[in-house]
Amino acid sequence: MASVASRRTLIGGMTVIGLVVLWFGLTTFTGLVTGARFPSPAEFWLSLKQINGRGYAGSTLASHAFHSLKLVLMGFTVAVLTGVPLGLWMGWNRRVEAFINPVFLIIRPIPPLAWIPLAILWLGLGDAAKILVIWFSAFVPSVINAFTGVRNIDKPILEAARMLGTPRLRMVREVILPASLPMIFTGLRLSLQASWTTLVAAELVGALVGVGFVLNMAQQDIYPGMILVGMVTVGILGWVTTLLLARVERRALAWNVAARD
Amino acid sequence: MGSISFRNVDKVFGHGTGGVKALDDINLDIADKEFVAIVGPSGCGKTTCLRMVAGFEAASAGSVLVNGRPVTAPGPDRAVVFQQFALFPWKTVRENIELGLRNKNLPVGERNDLVASALKLMNLETHVDAFPHQLSGGMQQRVAIARAYVLDPEVLLMDEPFGALDAQTRVVMQEELVRLARHNPRTVLFITHAVEEAVYLADRVAIMTRRPGRIKEVLDIKAVRERENWDSHARIEDVMDLESFVHLRTHIWKSLREEKGFKDV
Known part of the structure; x- marks a missing residue:
């Protein structure tokens, strides 16, 4: 091996x-x-030096990146903290599913990015609008996978827990939640991806700081070197956050045979 | 105390004309501390019988009683051992065994003592902190049996518990269950389609017909076992060689063969 x-x-x-x-x-x-279409490595390097030194689009790369990262983590967290419980609840209670599923069926076909104009209209160009849009986009995969996780629990496991006289709250915490955890993590991975996609799009449309804003400014300045810097930065941020999530997953699912390897 | 009674029990799955009758007028009384095995062709409804005692299914007609009271819901007084073990994969061996005791709100000290004795009983002491996926099938089923026994249930329900094990492990588990059942007798309802297993383990064997399942015949094994002193043989193969054992086994085989659609083994 x-x-x-x-x-x-x-x-x-x-x-x-x-x-x-x-x-x-x-x-x-x-x-x-030519450099007008795609930057050479030297141009890329110069752009990187510029944004790290004097800054570009109002601040340095680190503060743009930090700002974007902060928004993604906030939106992602809100989406997960609301989406996973809702998905678990829908999975466990068929009446809740019957109530909420129609709403989902109507809202789901609307691409999350289509919410951006409305979010900006409501909340302006600041952070709140971006967090709202990230929430919309990251919420859905969290809900659906948590829901599927509950529905796919091995029936004998639930029966064993009932046979053992497990009370309601303990049932949720010690049986339903861990049994759904592999699917929940699948949802979290998709939610995280959606968060980055949505954030960059939202920052491209309207922002005053952030990696998407750097991309937008560089496009207007016809500055391919800086565009590449922005792209690479987003790529690295997405990669690192995914890696961290995978590490959390491995730790949380140490008991799971399927997750090892 | 733990007696089980089936009184004119019918079970129909589905509704109206699409309904399938799985059980037809089941009558069976299992006395306290008696070990009864039900054998029957695949799909005859023997597992459904067990699931009704467990409280996972309700009878369509008639009543299922434990200690004279109708069964309404699952509970730790009727511990179940499942064919596919149904352990909690995210809990260690100890945590799996302990859950039922925690649900009973037993104090920690008492809980630890009970878990320790259940571990000892099933020879699991060296695997206390292992997760189920780290154990062999036989070991996993030991944990499931320990999880059931630790509850000190009035009734133990075993649904083809050794069906998923390989032949050698199966024999070891059968011998151990006999040891358990003789030293620590309790009411057991044991479902199997393995005839020899039923004869070896049970006090009485109930034979079911093919679907819709009815009780065709109930054989008293215990009388023969005591008369012929089966328990003086430590090994399963020695018991299975006895003329009295072979006689009973063959009788059940023939009875099952008469059931069209019997395809097992």
Whole structure:
């Protein structure tokens, strides 16, 4: 197994090196792609130095990134704290599902990004509008996966818990919640992805700070180097937060055979 | 005390013309501390009988009584051992066994003593902190049996508990269950489609017909066992070699063969 894993790393590393060589080749060495279309590595580096030094679009990269990260985490947290309990409740209680499901069926086909204009109209260009939109987009996967998690619980497990005389609250905390946890985490991963997508879109449309705002300004300034900086930053932020979530998941699901590996 | 009575019990699944009659006029009385096995062809409704005593299903007609009172809901006085173990995968062995005692609000000290003796009873002491997925099937079923026994239930309901185990593990578990049942007798309703298992374990064996299931015949095994002194043989294969055992087994086999649609084994 170890040799397969290391071979995979090797191949992956070669792909990355190949891409960098291709990047140099197409821009700096041959000039097939001009700096007006896509920045060369040198231009990218200069843009990075500029935004880290003097700043760009009002502040440094770190503070843009920090601001975006903060909004994503806030929106994601609100979405999870509301969505997971609702999904569990719907899964457990068919009457609740009957009440709420129609609302879902109406709202679900509306892409979360379509809420952005309304959110800006209500709450302006500040943080509140963005958190609201992230909430809309991250809420749905949290609800649906928590719901599915409850519905897919092995029936004998519930019967065993009832046979043991498990009272209601303990049933939720020690049986239903952990049994649904693998599906809940699937929902959280999708919610996190949705949070980043929505935030960048919202910042592109209207913002005064943030990575999406950097992208928007760089586009208006026709500044490909800075656009790439913004893109790479969002990519890294998304990657790191996903990695952290996966680590939490591994710890929370240590008992789960399917989650190991 | 733990007696079980089926009184004219019918069970129909579904409604109206689409309904399927699973059980037809079941009558069976199981005395306190008696071990009764029900055998029957697949789909004859034997598991449904157990699930009605457990409180997971309600009878469509007639009544299911435990200690003379109708069953209304599941409860720890009727502990169930499931075919697929039904352990909580996120709980350790100790936590699985302990849950029922916590639900009874027993003080910690008493709880620990009971868990310790259940662990000892099922030879699980070295696996206290393991999660179910780290254990073999046989070990998992030991945990499930310990989880049931620790409740000190009036009635123990076992639904093909060894059906998911390999042949060797199965034999070990059967021997252990006999040891348990003889030293610590309690009312047991045991569902199986393995004829030898039923004869080896039970005081009486009830044979069911194919669907809709009826009780066809009830055999008194205990009388034969005591007369022929089966319990003087420690090993299952020695018991299974006895003429009296073979005789009973063959009788049940023939009775089951008469049921069309009997495809097991």
